[in-house]
Amino acid sequence: MTTRTGPQTYPGASQAHRYQGKFGGDDMEVNVVVLHTTEGRTLPDYGGGASAPTLTCVPDFAARRLKWWQHFDIDTSARALLNLAGGVETNTNNVCQLEMVGTCDPATRAKWLKAGLVQDKDFIYWPQAPDWALRDVAEFLAWMHTKHSVPLSGPSKWPAYPTSYANGGGQRMNDAAWNAFRGVCGHMHVDENSHGDPGALDFAKLLAFAKEAAGAPSTPVVEAKYEPFPGAAWFRKNPRSAIVTALGKRLVAVGCSAYEDGPGPQWTEADRKSYARWQRKLGYTGAAADGWPGATSWAALKVPNV
Numbered sequence: 217m218t219t220r221t222g223p224q225t226y227p228g229a230s231q232a233h234r235y236q237g238k239f240g241g242d243d244m245e246v247n248v249v250v251l252h253t254t255e256g257r258t259l260p261d262y263g264g265g266a267s268a269p270t271l272t273c274v275p276d277f278a279a280r281r282l283k284w285w286q287h288f289d290i291d292t293s294a295r296a297l298l299n300l301a302g303g304v305e306t307n308t309n310n311v312c313q314l315e316m317v318g319t320c321d322p323a324t325r326a327k328w329l330k331a332g333l334v335q336d337k338d339f340i341y342w343p344q345a346p347d348w349a350l351r352d353v354a355e356f357l358a359w360m361h362t363k364h365s366v367p368l369s370g371p372s373k374w375p376a377y378p379t380s381y382a383n384g385g386g387q388r389m390n391d392a393a394w395n396a397f398r399g400v401c402g403h404m405h406v407d408e409n410s411h412g413d414p415g416a417l418d419f420a421k422l423l424a425f426a427k428e429a430a431g432a433p434s435t436p437v438v439e440a441k442y443e444p445f446p447g448a449a450w451f452r453k454n455p456r457s458a459i460v461t462a463l464g465k466r467l468v469a470v471g472c473s474a475y476e477d478g479p480g481p482q483w484t485e486a487d488r489k490s491y492a493r494w495q496r497k498l499g500y501t502g503a504a505a506d507g508w509p510g511a512t513s514w515a516a517l518k519v520p521n522v
């Protein structure tokens with residue numbers, strides 16, 4: 217199908233780094249969005265455009281927005297996917313590709329932190345992307361849904377990098393699944409490719425934001441009520457409660473897990489150690505980061521109502 221329908225430029229995207237004339241591929245009618253992470257901190261050059269995606273979004277931390285750059289028309293094939301001779305088509309299989317500037321690799325994150333860079337200030341670690349960044353990507357997906365009929369759905373498995381490399385998480389589509397696929401997926405899902413980006417993206421949240429932006433009824437992720445702080449003394453009584461499980465799940469989600477197994481309902485030393493990591497992440501030190509929950513850090517963690 218080579219009919220191009222719908223708008224070809226994303227509103228607000230800079231067109232200053234276009235490679236359409238030089239490297240633009242086939243006309244197509246897009247029905248898939250593939251998400252990548254660049255594993256860098258700035259807009260890549262993409263070899264002068266030879267390996268460019270359709271768009272790149274670069275975090276503007278001061279504005280808490282993403283800056284968008286468009287490299288090809290929406291309904292023109294881009295160049296960021298590996299396509300083997302023979303086999304299925306990848307770039308040209310009705311795919312629009314988005315490179316998100318930042319990393320999905322915990323090792324890169326650790327290296328950047330060690331170099332003195334600050335997460336959410338100097339770089340985005342996409343598995344823990346701040347809501348403003350996810351919402352900006354979601355807005356683009358909503359636009360692709362409204363203007364180009366890309367379904368707001370996709371694979372259920374988003375394994376963490378580096379497990380996601382090759383097919384370590386069992387997430388990659390085979391020929392038949394790839395040819396039949398419509399919706400939003402990651403580079404880690406694309407047939408014939410081995411890259412593991414964008415890792416453990418919070419895809420459920422991204423889709424919920426996108427559905428909200430598209431005006432469709434969504435699961436109430438955003439309006440979710442949060443569990444009120446049970447009080448500092450409550451934790452000292454070694455409680456066994458669904459609240460502790462919900463707390464533990466949130467600590468895992470924000471990358472503060474010190475759990476060997478669990479989390480579970482019984483408050484344990486692993487919960488306290490995980491919570492201490494959360495406090496340190498918020499900038500607390502000393503006794504303020506001893507792992508015993510306080511009202512402010514609790515509110516910031518947004519533990520869902522149990």
Ligand SMILES: [Zn+2]
Nearest residue numbers: 252403411413
């Ligand atoms: Zn990629």
